[in-house]
Amino acid sequence: MNYFVKRVGFMAITVFAVCALTFFLVNLIPGGTAELIIKHTIVGIEDSVTKEQLEQISSRYNLNDPLYLQFYTWVKKAILTGDIGTSYVFKKPVLYLLALRLPATIQLAGASMVLAAVAGISLGIYSALRENQLSDHILRVATLFGVSMPGFWVALILILIFSLKLKLVPVSGYGNLENLFLPAVALSLHSVAAVMRITRTCMLETMGQEYIMFAKSKGLPMWKIVSRHALKNAMLPIVTVIGFQMGSLLGGAVVIEKIFAWPGIGSLLVDSISARDLPMIQGCVLAIVTMFLVVNFIVDIIYTHLDPRIRYG
Amino acid sequence: MDNIFADKFRKEGLLLPEAYGSDFVKKVFQRKDMLFALVALLLFIGLALFAPLISPYNPNTIDLKNKNLSPSGEHLLGTDYLGRDLLSRILIGAQTSLSIAFGVVLISLLFGTVMGCAAGYYGGIVDETLSRVIDIFLSFPGVIFALTILGVLGSGVFNLILALSIVQWAHYARVMRGQVLSLKRQEFVLSAVTSGAGDFYIIRKHIVPNAIAPVLVLATIDLGHVILSIATLSFLGIGLPADIPEWGAMLSAGKEFMRTAPYQTIFPGLAITFFVVIFSILGDGIRDILDPNHEGGEIY
Amino acid sequence: MSLIEINDLSVEFHTGEDSVKAVSHASFDIKEGETFGLIGESGSGKSVIGLAILRLLPTNAEVSGNIFFQGQDIFSIKPSELRKIRGKHIALMPQNPAGSLNPVLKNGLQIKEVYEERGIDKKEGIKKALKLMEKLLLKDPEKLLDLYPHQLSGGMRQRLIACMSLSFEPELLIADEPTKGLDPEAKAGAVDLFTKIKKEYGKTMLLITHDLDLALEVCDRIAVMYAGEIVELDEASKVLSEPLHPYTRGLIRAHPRNGLVPLIGQSPSRIRLPEGCFFHERCKNSGFECSRQHPEMKTHNGGWIRCHFQSLQ
Numbered sequence: 001m002n003y004f005v006k007r008v009g010f011m012a013i014t015v016f017a018v019c020a021l022t023f024f025l026v027n028l029i030p031g032g033t034a035e036l037i038i039k040h041t042i043v044g045i046e047d048s049v050t051k052e053q054l055e056q057i058s059s060r061y062n063l064n065d066p067l068y069l070q071f072y073t074w075v076k077k078a079i080l081t082g083d084i085g086t087s088y089v090f091k092k093p094v095l096y097l098l099a100l101r102l103p104a105t106i107q108l109a110g111a112s113m114v115l116a117a118v119a120g121i122s123l124g125i126y127s128a129l130r131e132n133q134l135s136d137h138i139l140r141v142a143t144l145f146g147v148s149m150p151g152f153w154v155a156l157i158l159i160l161i162f163s164l165k166l167k168l169v170p171v172s173g174y175g176n177l178e179n180l181f182l183p184a185v186a187l188s189l190h191s192v193a194a195v196m197r198i199t200r201t202c203m204l205e206t207m208g209q210e211y212i213m214f215a216k217s218k219g220l221p222m223w224k225i226v227s228r229h230a231l232k233n234a235m236l237p238i239v240t241v242i243g244f245q246m247g248s249l250l251g252g253a254v255v256i257e258k259i260f261a262w263p264g265i266g267s268l269l270v271d272s273i274s275a276r277d278l279p280m281i282q283g284c285v286l287a288i289v290t291m292f293l294v295v296n297f298i299v300d301i302i303y304t305h306l307d308p309r310i311r312y313g
Numbered sequence: 314m315d316n317i318f319a320d321k322f323r324k325e326g327l328l329l330p331e332a333y334g335s336d337f338v339k340k341v342f343q344r345k346d347m348l349f350a351l352v353a354l355l356l357f358i359g360l361a362l363f364a365p366l367i368s369p370y371n372p373n374t375i376d377l378k379n380k381n382l383s384p385s386g387e388h389l390l391g392t393d394y395l396g397r398d399l400l401s402r403i404l405i406g407a408q409t410s411l412s413i414a415f416g417v418v419l420i421s422l423l424f425g426t427v428m429g430c431a432a433g434y435y436g437g438i439v440d441e442t443l444s445r446v447i448d449i450f451l452s453f454p455g456v457i458f459a460l461t462i463l464g465v466l467g468s469g470v471f472n473l474i475l476a477l478s479i480v481q482w483a484h485y486a487r488v489m490r491g492q493v494l495s496l497k498r499q500e501f502v503l504s505a506v507t508s509g510a511g512d513f514y515i516i517r518k519h520i521v522p523n524a525i526a527p528v529l530v531l532a533t534i535d536l537g538h539v540i541l542s543i544a545t546l547s548f549l550g551i552g553l554p555a556d557i558p559e560w561g562a563m564l565s566a567g568k569e570f571m572r573t574a575p576y577q578t579i580f581p582g583l584a585i586t587f588f589v590v591i592f593s594i595l596g597d598g599i600r601d602i603l604d605p606n607h608e609g610g611e612i613y
Numbered sequence: 614m615s616l617i618e619i620n621d622l623s624v625e626f627h628t629g630e631d632s633v634k635a636v637s638h639a640s641f642d643i644k645e646g647e648t649f650g651l652i653g654e655s656g657s658g659k660s661v662i663g664l665a666i667l668r669l670l671p672t673n674a675e676v677s678g679n680i681f682f683q684g685q686d687i688f689s690i691k692p693s694e695l696r697k698i699r700g701k702h703i704a705l706m707p708q709n710p711a712g713s714l715n716p717v718l719k720n721g722l723q724i725k726e727v728y729e730e731r732g733i734d735k736k737e738g739i740k741k742a743l744k745l746m747e748k749l750l751l752k753d754p755e756k757l758l759d760l761y762p763h764q765l766s767g768g769m770r771q772r773l774i775a776c777m778s779l780s781f782e783p784e785l786l787i788a789d790e791p792t793k794g795l796d797p798e799a800k801a802g803a804v805d806l807f808t809k810i811k812k813e814y815g816k817t818m819l820l821i822t823h824d825l826d827l828a829l830e831v832c833d834r835i836a837v838m839y840a841g842e843i844v845e846l847d848e849a850s851k852v853l854s855e856p857l858h859p860y861t862r863g864l865i866r867a868h869p870r871n872g873l874v875p876l877i878g879q880s881p882s883r884i885r886l887p888e889g890c891f892f893h894e895r896c897k898n899s900g901f902e903c904s905r906q907h908p909e910m911k912t913h914n915g916g917w918i919r920c921h922f923q924s925l926q
Contacts, residue, residue: 013445017449022461025465026461026465028466144590145590147593148541148590148593149582149586149589150544150545150582150586152545152548153586156564156568156578157578157579157582160575160578164572210707210708210709210712210713211713213664213669213707213713214707214714214774214777216667216699217704217705218699218727218777219697219727219731220696220730221696224726224730232717232718233715233716233717247454247455248454250457251457258549259568269457270460270549270551272464273460273463274551276464281464285457288457289453289454292452292453293452307717308716308717308763309717
């Protein structure tokens, strides 16, 4: 129990640090914030800003205060009212906009993670059981390319093949299962390869253990040895890697969402960066890091259930 | 031999222990995959270095009469939407990607190593603080972090290197810290400490040379990752200004013509994949040679 | 009548460019009801023979020769037939009980699965197992079923393994280094255990050990192995009281009770075995012939010995 308290504490500290880091980052350029507010609200984005406007806005939004004071105000507001800022572009609360986009990202990242786990683990087991045979070599080369190909390139090639040439699925869109197919495959490819690699390695190591030999000597069939004796032992590092993959999935989601016009937080982040919508950028980063931390927390809980020898005290 | 017998035989002296260090080069030459990757890498670094000399065309010459041409004898990989020769641009793009990637890895390696050394060597409150900082940096998905930094700072070679170094250094720091922690307990370090050698001397003479191997493995694999990140950021139009030839940007421009000229999408992607594959092979190979008992497999 | 016959068994492990000769031309048979001991120092190849009988060697092992169990050629039967033999007709008690129990599965499951595989009802299987556990001096057997292996002591783990191996009262029990790594108390317990197994089950046993006390206590006949070869084979009392082979003599002199005189030198490299007798470099009686010609097995006084020196007498 103690361990989990510590873990939650670390999560809170990390989220706070991420808030601080992004806050200082987006307000790094002196006068930048005021200028952007004016460009987004008063004049056009291409127009020039006068000195008076700058001073007026700066004093209205307390932008002349030292940064730490601004951050303090921001944190106070965030904790007391849940207000983490208002988007310059959409003129709506950041939290509201994030909530609108969150389901799409969870859907895409979740589907990719499931795909990575299922395909990665089963291919990894297959490869390990066929160690040094032809199919193992082919799969190993495939994983090498899987972890090396840029996700956005894979996405484009998939569109080229399945949408433009074969016309099997639409190029973009959101809402149907057929819309989810290409983005999820493109996004998960890297993770499938990574999970497969670690599964193969761990299965090979586990299959060489003495308890596997003893299980064989009991006369158990191969599938039982693999599923009951080997997989559960090999699972710990595999679960860790799947947890880490969440980071690469969320990072990859940014570009995949953009390509497939997927209405998630990733594409929102890219659009906000292009529009220099500072509060929105900060909100997106916060949301993504929080998702990443939560997934890794869940992975930790799964961990304790997998190995009876681990007892967090 | 990855089964219980290998260990058993080694322990009982039936198999000789794996050789380290001195015959590293020999081992590299024994591995066909590494040899292949090394030759390919050197070949392509050479091509990239001499790109201006060997490129059939000037990579930046706009020739609207010959835009979106398919691969042919004249333009081996075709031309892009401004009629620029794709082969020449991909060759010059290697220069961009490789030099930025080497820069990022060098900076993050140096900074990360220093931080990791400090955390591991001094321990106590220094370690506590640095470890927290490292953990926090590692809890960001890398691309997101770099994207945000670039979004605020604006695109450009310097900003790109800075952003990616800020993302990468913590990985080196973590590995280095672990190495130093285990080395600190070794006898030769302890004896150096008791004989009154200075901290800096001990770190330079005893710690760094013995701890650097896994850091170098990480650096090799990282080169591939950084090339991927550069391409991703440029693809999003956030990494580099449009006038610098870069694979990700080429892909981004090419995707508009995917229906009619798919090769504009295919070739730059192949170039990226090629380099990342090479660095993966080299990194994995170096790790296998330096640490034959490593469980291997995973990239991170 | 002999239950199992091993004819000219050789095992080589291929590791990269080298190959390790683990067993060379071993031949012996075990009669029904007999306890046959294979003794020798670690790495002499005795465990490899045990595993070869159950075809449990890793895939990089090259095996030649035959093993006949009840007239069946073990190396040529189908995997499904082999599975029927494993655990039921021939059971293995592996060395290192700590490593041979699956750390992430409860003890109960690991016992149950032996019965489960033979179509025996779960409840009945458990009942049988509990009875067996009580017989083998395990206290509170019910409680043990709900624990994980790491929660047991070394001696308890070994008894648990013995229970699993004896589930079906196998015709042949292969016990591999049962006393290796045990503390003196548990060691004494192990001697009790095997005496008990031998008395109550009267089953045929292949005991692989480097523990001369245990061998003397329970074995009827003994084969001494050195560098992958059998160098002496005779009745246990004869081998241990009047050893003929210089290596056996050395082994006995090295025993604590006999003054702990260590054998000088090391076993030869098994990648490049020496010419002549494998033991000649360490042998006090080594003569000219010993370094030139490899000795063959010869009968002597009802037993077998592989030594030139013997033939000179």
